[in-house]
Amino acid sequence: MGRFKALLSHxxxxxxxxxxxxxxxxxxxxxxxxMYLLCVEEISSSTTAISPxxxxxxxxxxxxxxxVPLLTMRSLAEERRMGTLGALMxxxxxxxxxxxxxxxxxxxxxxxxxxxxxxxxxxxxxxLPQAASDERIFSWPQMFTGYSxxxxxxxxxxxxxxxxxxxxxxxxxxxxxxxxxxxxxIVGVGMMMKLAPETESAWGTYMAGAADYLQPFRQLEDFSxxxxxxxxxxxxxxxxxxxxxITSLITEAKS
Amino acid sequence: xxxxxxxxxxxxxxxxxxxxxYGAIKAIDNVSFRVAKGEILGFLGPNGAGKSTTMRIIAGLxxxxxxxxxxxxxxxxxxxxxxKSHIGFMPENNPLPEDVRVLxxxxxxxxxxxxxxxxxxxxxDEVMDxxxxxHKAARKIIGNxxxxxxxxxxxxxxxxxEPDLIIMDEPTIGLDPxxxxxxxxxxxxxxxxxxxxxxSHILPEIELVCDRAIIINQGCVVASGSPEALRRxxxxxxxxxxxxxxxxxxxxxxxxxxxxxxxxxxxxxxADADGYYRYTVKTPLEESAGExxxxxxxxxxxxxxxxxxxxxxxxxxxxxxxxxxSWEQVMKKPAKE
Numbered sequence: 001m002g003r004f005k006a007l008l009s010h011x012x013x014x015x016x017x018x019x020x021x022x023x024x025x026x027x028x029x030x031x032x033x034x035m036y037l038l039c040v041e042e043i044s045s046s047t048t049a050i051s052p053x054x055x056x057x058x059x060x061x062x063x064x065x066x067x068v069p070l071l072t073m074r075s076l077a078e079e080r081r082m083g084t085l086g087a088l089m090x091x092x093x094x095x096x097x098x099x100x101x102x103x104x105x106x107x108x109x110x111x112x113x114x115x116x117x118x119x120x121x122x123x124x125x126x127x128l129p130q131a132a133s134d135e136r137i138f139s140w141p142q143m144f145t146g147y148s149x150x151x152x153x154x155x156x157x158x159x160x161x162x163x164x165x166x167x168x169x170x171x172x173x174x175x176x177x178x179x180x181x182x183x184x185x186i187v188g189v190g191m192m193m194k195l196a197p198e199t200e201s202a203w204g205t206y207m208a209g210a211a212d213y214l215q216p217f218r219q220l221e222d223f224s225x226x227x228x229x230x231x232x233x234x235x236x237x238x239x240x241x242x243x244x245x246i247t248s249l250i251t252e253a254k255s
Numbered sequence: 256x257x258x259x260x261x262x263x264x265x266x267x268x269x270x271x272x273x274x275x276x277y278g279a280i281k282a283i284d285n286v287s288f289r290v291a292k293g294e295i296l297g298f299l300g301p302n303g304a305g306k307s308t309t310m311r312i313i314a315g316l317x318x319x320x321x322x323x324x325x326x327x328x329x330x331x332x333x334x335x336x337x338x339k340s341h342i343g344f345m346p347e348n349n350p351l352p353e354d355v356r357v358l359x360x361x362x363x364x365x366x367x368x369x370x371x372x373x374x375x376x377x378x379x380d381e382v383m384d385x386x387x388x389x390h391k392a393a394r395k396i397i398g399n400x401x402x403x404x405x406x407x408x409x410x411x412x413x414x415x416x417e418p419d420l421i422i423m424d425e426p427t428i429g430l431d432p433x434x435x436x437x438x439x440x441x442x443x444x445x446x447x448x449x450x451x452x453x454x455s456h457i458l459p460e461i462e463l464v465c466d467r468a469i470i471i472n473q474g475c476v477v478a479s480g481s482p483e484a485l486r487r488x489x490x491x492x493x494x495x496x497x498x499x500x501x502x503x504x505x506x507x508x509x510x511x512x513x514x515x516x517x518x519x520x521x522x523x524x525x526a527d528a529d530g531y532y533r534y535t536v537k538t539p540l541e542e543s544a545g546e547x548x549x550x551x552x553x554x555x556x557x558x559x560x561x562x563x564x565x566x567x568x569x570x571x572x573x574x575x576x577x578x579x580x581s582w583e584q585v586m587k588k589p590a591k592e
Contacts (some may be wrong), residue, residue: 002366002369002371003366003367003369005366006363006366006367007367010363013359014352014354014355015355018354082350082351082352082353083346083348083350084350084351084352086311086346086350087346087350087351087412088367089315089316090314090315090316090342090344090346090368091339091340091368092335092336092337092339092340092367092369093336093367095337139423168517190357191270255316
């Protein structure tokens with residue numbers, strides 16, 4: 001346990017001294033602030049019951065596509081390129097401990113960045129006191145379920161980033177690979193459903209149902225409506241564990 | 256093939272019949288050797304001979320196709336974590352993180368190696384003193400250090416947890432002569448306390464530092480022993496350098512009179528500016544040629560004998576002879592088949 005703690009604290013330290021972390025944080029927070037501002041503006045000019053948070057969270061996939069690759073691309077690819085992974089593996093730590101420490105460091109930072117976006121409603125509350133009475137600004141159940149979805153799906157997205165980083169020595173290739181897999185995981189399923197010909201066969205209906213279940217946007221709709229569905233949690237958890245296991249095996253083989 | 260005694264008590268490392276295959280190609284084939292506690296062993300071989308593969312298997316970074324490696328009696332394959340806690344490994348090119356300070360890095364590595372509390376702080380200070388890092392480099396970022404200091408950080412890391420076995424893959428590569436001497440002294444200071452395996456292409460380096468050397472070629476151990484024993488095995492002769500004012504023909508005649516089994520060569524066909532010729536005289540090991548040479552040529556004043564010096568074959572020559580012999584054996588095999 002002591003060794004794992006040392007690994008994790010070192011990875012967190014490395015994350016905080018890496019310039020790419022701050023680039024990712026700056027891009028993310030700036031983009032999300034702009035998104036929140038646009039959502040608030042749109043809501044203020046309409047009488048709809050939709051809260052700004054609901055519209056705001058529906059844009060989650062845009063920052064994920066660039067933030068996750070920036071956060072994770074260095075993790076294993078850089079270690080392999082520098083040869084430090086071999087030196088690390090020569091100590092009494094196992095591949096899964098190394099992968100888990102890198103994964104947790106990135107995931108903690110991912111959660112931290114998303115948690116910082118909770119400040120946007122607070123900023124709105126203090127800068128526009130007249131808006132405080134609007135129930136749509138602070139919809140606590142919606143915020144809880146919405147952020148639960150962000151954190152659960154983020155677990156898998158970060159695992160995808162770490163997995164991509166384990167496949168290559170080049171951080172650039174790792175970043176691009178991560179972006180492509182994330183794009184397929186978030187947007188790809190929906191696009192395929194739209195492009196697939198409609199069929200009324202049992203098999204076609206079953207596949208359409210399964211694909212619909214995998215769609216993050218469908219899941220987010222439920223969470224934004226304050227529905228706490230446990231199925232996506234199971235999906236993201238099992239996918240994360242599977243990716244983690246594969247990444248550990250790759251790391252061990254390629255060290 | 257060197258047979259390994261069963262007694263393991265004094266052995267830091269025992270390698271038995273180690274083989275590593277990549278498909279049909281054998282990177283190492285039936286390699287066996289042992290390293291006693293506190294011994295410094297040189298691991299020599301041409302590029303692609305299997306040195307790094309052997310070292311990586313010993314360090315637990317790669318798995319052997321067959322054979323066993325025991326570090327302090329612990330099997331590396333069966334108990335990798337336990338075995339690794341007895342090993343300090345400095346890989347080839349000494350990879351280090353660029354953006355961490357030396358002190359932070361050593362503390363981190365110490366925690367990974369199971370040190371904590373006061374012991375950790377004491378040991379980090381100790382290795383920084385041994386490697387002369389404490390005052391000059393402790394607070395510097397590793398990426399900004401010179402190559403010599405980076406090597407010192409690598410060695411400091413390897414000896415940090417006081418392992419029983421230290422493996423260094425090319426520890427002096429790319430260093431200037433001052434840095435090589437400093438690293439050599441550092442390695443010598445470990446003698447008796449920790450067993451050290453050094454792989455190097457710089458053969459005089461191995462000769463100066465190591466108690467014993469193993470020569471590996473084509474994945475097989477072709478020679479093993481102290482530099483002196485290797486000389487006796489692969490170049491079984493005495494060699495003397497003679498410098499005097501005597502023509503080669505005349506020198507040959509007189510040499511045959513005193514040393515009938517001797518062979519000689521002229522280092523330079525023409526005499527030097529002072530009229531001296533230089534010869535290399537080779538005689539069988541059992542023959543004490545030096546005394547006879549001095550007596551014969553000093554008795555004639557016109558020879559103007561200037562020098563008779565015993566010229567020991569360098570480890571480089573031994574290495575060349577050993578690898579040549581193994582190549583010849585490889586070439587003969589298909590002919591026999």
